[in-house]
Amino acid sequence: MRPAGRGELDSLYFTYPHFPAPVRTPGPETRRPVVIAGAGPVGMTAALTLAQYGIRSLLLDRKDTFNDGSRAICISRSSYYILERLGALQPFLDKALGWTRGRSFYRGRQILEFDMPDSADEKFRPMYNLQQQYIEAFLWQAVTANPLIETRWQSEVTGISEEPQGVTLTVSDPGGSYALPAQWVLAADGARSAIRQMRGLRLQGENYEGRYVIADVQMAHDYPTIRRALFDPVSRPGGTVLIHRQPDNIWRIDYQLRDDESAEEATREENVRAAVAAVLAEIGQDSPWQLEWWSVYSANTLALEDYRDGRVIFVGDSAHIVPIFGVRGLNNGLADAQNIGWKLAFVLTGQAGEALIDSYTPERRGATLDVFANAGKSTRFMTPPDAGWRLMRDAALSLALTRSSAGRLANPRQMTPYTYAASPATASDDPAFSDGPIPGALMPDVALETGFLSDRMGPGFTLLRFGAGAAACDDPALTLVDLPADGPVGRAYGARPGTAYLIRPDLHIAGRWHQADATTLCQTLNRLLARTEETTA
Amino acid sequence: MTDADLERLYEAMAETLGTLPRTDHALYLAKLALALAETLDDTPQALAVIAECRQGLLPEGAPA
Numbered sequence A: 001m002r003p004a005g006r007g008e009l010d011s012l013y014f015t016y017p018h019f020p021a022p023v024r025t026p027g028p029e030t031r032r033p034v035v036i037a038g039a040g041p042v043g044m045t046a047a048l049t050l051a052q053y054g055i056r057s058l059l060l061d062r063k064d065t066f067n068d069g070s071r072a073i074c075i076s077r078s079s080y081y082i083l084e085r086l087g088a089l090q091p092f093l094d095k096a097l098g099w100t101r102g103r104s105f106y107r108g109r110q111i112l113e114f115d116m117p118d119s120a121d122e123k124f125r126p127m128y129n130l131q132q133q134y135i136e137a138f139l140w141q142a143v144t145a146n147p148l149i150e151t152r153w154q155s156e157v158t159g160i161s162e163e164p165q166g167v168t169l170t171v172s173d174p175g176g177s178y179a180l181p182a183q184w185v186l187a188a189d190g191a192r193s194a195i196r197q198m199r200g201l202r203l204q205g206e207n208y209e210g211r212y213v214i215a216d217v218q219m220a221h222d223y224p225t226i227r228r229a230l231f232d233p234v235s236r237p238g239g240t241v242l243i244h245r246q247p248d249n250i251w252r253i254d255y256q257l258r259d260d261e262s263a264e265e266a267t268r269e270e271n272v273r274a275a276v277a278a279v280l281a282e283i284g285q286d287s288p289w290q291l292e293w294w295s296v297y298s299a300n301t302l303a304l305e306d307y308r309d310g311r312v313i314f315v316g317d318s319a320h321i322v323p324i325f326g327v328r329g330l331n332n333g334l335a336d337a338q339n340i341g342w343k344l345a346f347v348l349t350g351q352a353g354e355a356l357i358d359s360y361t362p363e364r365r366g367a368t369l370d371v372f373a374n375a376g377k378s379t380r381f382m383t384p385p386d387a388g389w390r391l392m393r394d395a396a397l398s399l400a401l402t403r404s405s406a407g408r409l410a411n412p413r414q415m416t417p418y419t420y421a422a423s424p425a426t427a428s429d430d431p432a433f434s435d436g437p438i439p440g441a442l443m444p445d446v447a448l449e450t451g452f453l454s455d456r457m458g459p460g461f462t463l464l465r466f467g468a469g470a471a472a473c474d475d476p477a478l479t480l481v482d483l484p485a486d487g488p489v490g491r492a493y494g495a496r497p498g499t500a501y502l503i504r505p506d507l508h509i510a511g512r513w514h515q516a517d518a519t520t521l522c523q524t525l526n527r528l529l530a531r532t533e534e535t536t537a
Numbered sequence B: 001m002t003d004a005d006l007e008r009l010y011e012a013m014a015e016t017l018g019t020l021p022r023t024d025h026a027l028y029l030a031k032l033a034l035a036l037a038e039t040l041d042d043t044p045q046a047l048a049v050i051a052e053c054r055q056g057l058l059p060e061g062a063p064a
């Protein structure tokens, strides 16, 4: 929502583009390998991932511009790796504000300062703040520069039917309605997914208590990019407030609503202004500020039972809705898009069997369920459900003044990427290892003499071979990287001469062998990619 | 004590409070503190913790 007198897209700092309706050539449409419904951040990331492997796609969106408002603003380190692999990272690096530190305040007093894990071996900071419309604009730059992606704005999916060769969508645009056949459909059509409804599927899970107003203001405010959490602040007794800095002098104020405040009342402009003014007074902001945009958000944990329904695959918010505190909504969606993107591309280019697609749900739904498991804890901390939880929460906050152990209770759950340990696309671990990252984990990066280990990864799978003469496998999907067993990577990976790590295109570890042999390696790669005799290269 | 252990205790206390009427929360917590202090069996340390927990509960600048 925006202040009276300003339209939904009337931003103080961002000019929304207007995308015209598509000009279609008359006649039936050919069957596309992949049609993506929804050109939000997740749909665009899926299209870019497919294109990286040479797969054409058609992106459809019913709107004529980007999403309104700044919505998701925290991009995690793991998402930066995704953007980097898509060749889309530079504008993000130029614009976003990286941060590592959080400060918590209890009744106006700072009680805790924490730093998220960071070191010289990390290529990116743990988190970056950037408004969602910039995220979409920067992805869009990459999409328009890519000849393998066609986009049709003002094009709404209104029907769907399945036949043996694939799926046919009904698409409506200002020129009329038409049938669009596809081998595969990625439903990236957001939290209210029309495709999900048309397929008769429902999100399962819980709606938590605890609603937040998220408001953006523009102001000159002197404070570094540090996430501030105000517990039981003077400005909102009993509530919780979060403050984030964004580029362009925009500040995000999230504040919790009391149980007796209706969302409708709370989101009226004068009430938002009053609430924001109280918070700003508390943090010592005495110069003028302008209200940019606001919205209301609640803490749901909802997900589809299966992210795949035949040849329709759900990605991003259409598949899951997660609470705001873990900053996982957008980040998990980008990881979904990358995960299904490389797998579908491998299947469509004949480098993998179709069964590879079945690893998508356990991996990505697993990541969502992991968020849910932590969501209960962080929600209980941020918005205690009853007097007992509140009293203990407040006690932990107050005790954090003298004890760092109590401060750790107040620490927001770490945004560590999910480990795909139990997945058909991950091998079981070699018990000979005593340390190093396990199969399924996101590969830890390591600083090299120049650059980082991640810079050396190939477009498909990569085999890290430690020491001279380590085994390999002759496979077009594989890039070989030779490393000394006693160097910094060897140490971080618990390697000795002969050790090998197989890394997937999404930089998760597919398998590792303390003493690798070529036959096991090749067989594992074939098995993880669900290759049958026809697909084996 | 590990962070996980501390969290378990924190949760057990919160859940127990949830089973009691609000008006008894202070009574329960005082009883708990007294019992834990006795179980600790270290009077100087218990006295130090008793003083420590007062910190941060008074307005800033008030005599400690």
Ligand SMILES: Cc1cc2nc3c(=O)[nH]c(=O)nc-3n(C[C@H](O)[C@H](O)[C@H](O)COP(=O)(O)OP(=O)(O)OC[C@H]3O[C@@H](n4cnc5c(N)ncnc54)[C@H](O)[C@@H]3O)c2cc1C
Pocket (backbone or CB within 6 Å): A037, A038, A039, A040, A041, A042, A043, A060, A061, A062, A063, A067, A069, A070, A071, A072, A073, A074, A132, A155, A156, A157, A158, A188, A189, A190, A191, A193, A194, A195, A214, A295, A296, A297, A315, A316, A317, A318, A324, A327, A328, A329, A330, A331, A333
């Ligand atoms: C008001 C609001 C505030 C939010 N705040 C936060 C926040 O503070 N932090 C956070 O982490 N996350 C937040 N989120 C969530 C975050 O914005 C989403 O997780 C993220 O946008 C998901 O991206 P997506 O591409 O899956 O879906 P979306 O961004 O919703 O994109 C879906 C796209 O599909 C299109 N579409 C829908 N139906 C059709 C159809 N039938 N045919 C064609 N196209 C269609 C839509 O036009 C849209 O462009 C917020 C969301 C909202 C709505």
